[in-house]
Amino acid sequence: MARYKHIEVPKDGAPIKVKNKKLMVPDNPIIPVIEGDGIGRDIMKATRRVVDAAVEKAYKGKKKIAWMDVYAGENANRLYKEWMPQETFDAIQKYIVALKGPLTTPIGGGFRSLNVTLRQVLNLYACVRPVRYFQGVGSPVVHPEKLNVVIFRENTEDVYAGIEWKKGSADCKKVISWLNKTMKTNIRTDSGIGVKPISVTGTRRLVRKAILHAITRKLPSVTLVHKGNIMKFTEGFFRDIGYQVATKEFRSHVVTEDELWGKYKGKMPKGKILINDRIADSIFQQVLTRPDEYSVLATPNLNGDYLSDACAAQVGGLGMAPGANIGDYVGLFEATHGTAPKYADKDMVNPGSLILSAVMMLDYLGWDKAAVMIEKAIETTIKKKTVTYDLERQMKGAKKVSTSQYATHIIKNMR
Numbered sequence: 112m113a114r115y116k117h118i119e120v121p122k123d124g125a126p127i128k129v130k131n132k133k134l135m136v137p138d139n140p141i142i143p144v145i146e147g148d149g150i151g152r153d154i155m156k157a158t159r160r161v162v163d164a165a166v167e168k169a170y171k172g173k174k175k176i177a178w179m180d181v182y183a184g185e186n187a188n189r190l191y192k193e194w195m196p197q198e199t200f201d202a203i204q205k206y207i208v209a210l211k212g213p214l215t216t217p218i219g220g221g222f223r224s225l226n227v228t229l230r231q232v233l234n235l236y237a238c239v240r241p242v243r244y245f246q247g248v249g250s251p252v253v254h255p256e257k258l259n260v261v262i263f264r265e266n267t268e269d270v271y272a273g274i275e276w277k278k279g280s281a282d283c284k285k286v287i288s289w290l291n292k293t294m295k296t297n298i299r300t301d302s303g304i305g306v307k308p309i310s311v312t313g314t315r316r317l318v319r320k321a322i323l324h325a326i327t328r329k330l331p332s333v334t335l336v337h338k339g340n341i342m343k344f345t346e347g348f349f350r351d352i353g354y355q356v357a358t359k360e361f362r363s364h365v366v367t368e369d370e371l372w373g374k375y376k377g378k379m380p381k382g383k384i385l386i387n388d389r390i391a392d393s394i395f396q397q398v399l400t401r402p403d404e405y406s407v408l409a410t411p412n413l414n415g416d417y418l419s420d421a422c423a424a425q426v427g428g429l430g431m432a433p434g435a436n437i438g439d440y441v442g443l444f445e446a447t448h449g450t451a452p453k454y455a456d457k458d459m460v461n462p463g464s465l466i467l468s469a470v471m472m473l474d475y476l477g478w479d480k481a482a483v484m485i486e487k488a489i490e491t492t493i494k495k496k497t498v499t500y501d502l503e504r505q506m507k508g509a510k511k512v513s514t515s516q517y518a519t520h521i522i523k524n525m526r
């Protein structure tokens with residue numbers, strides 16, 4: 112076993128392996144866990160209790176997670192005197208599947224974002240955000256139950272790999288001068304400048320993962336989201352590469368929207384997946400007005416960032432929105448919200464985002480029985496109107512409970 116400075120490897124666990132391009136999950140997998148900063152301390156405790164109870168009930172003690180604490184953010188800085196120690200990267204890479212609470216980013220500390228750093232160093236190129244409604248949760252829309260989508264957001268380029276030059280800096284002046292003189296552009300000299308790369312490599316692997324998800328789950332469509340009507344060589348390029356992946360790699364599984372209306376006269380062939388595309392501003396309207404027409408959305412980075420939060424707002428907010436960052440094999444499952452330091456250690460916030468992210472993790476492990484058990488227990492708990500303050504204030508007649516009490520109710524409602 113690997114030796115670490117501050118990480119203690121569980122003796123009762125075994126590592127997940129990759130064999131023939133598939134995860135080989137033992138009955139006692141070692142799962143690295145980053146507690147997180149701020150409210151991470153409260154919601155991670157609740158989440159681990161819920162996951163452990165579900166695994167125990169679902170598999171009668173035959174399976175068990177061996178949690179392994181690894182460190183990032185404030186906990187890491189206390190132990191290592193640095194915010195992102197190398198052995199945390201090494202441990203997640205070695206043990207493949209990890210759970211993570213929200214992290215703060217040190218002000219002026221050499222990191223654009225600790226979260227982004229983890230994704231980029233571990234090459235977790237797909238940010239996966241399923242958004243669905245739990246009956247009883249308050250919503251600003253009339254029919255939130257019609258929204259049930261999975262957003263695959265590219266996680267390594269676009270604005271995440273963007274390069275910027277500050278207005279008035281020597282480099283910025285140089286870039287503007289070169290563009291105006293050499294490329295015959297007409298950029299104002301008092302501008303800041305940014306570059307956003309979108310590549311064949313990044314787009315192919317993201318769209319491939321989105322289509323594979325639709326095939327595996329027997330979902331009806333994959334929609335490429337872009338602003339290609341304006342940004343033709345970045346976002347329009349994303350759309351074009353997306354169609355190429357669909358028609359060259361998955362030809363027997365897919366039908367494009369052009370083919371649907373031309374070749375098939377608007378009647379979708381049985382067992383096929385529809386591949387279509389939508390302009391970014393249009394899809395924002397359609398997830399409100401026609402959400403049941405969409406199932407998987409594949410997006411460049413910035414579009415997916417906006418869209419996933421806009422969808423989450425319809426089903427109760429970020430407290431009900433799970434997420435994962437996944438590469439070829441490594442999966443980092445995390446709460447999608449921030450650290451909310453003013454609520455830290457008050458045992459009051461909704462752990463739903465992290466618990467549902469852990470549900471995604473269980474599903475990724477192939478432990479779907481435990482995953483379904485938790486989802487159903489959350490649904491039952493919400494129907495009984497026993498919820499944390501963020502949901503209680505949206506639900507008439509609801510009873511407000513603490514973070515830990517909410518976890519206890521979920522466990523009691525497991526069947």
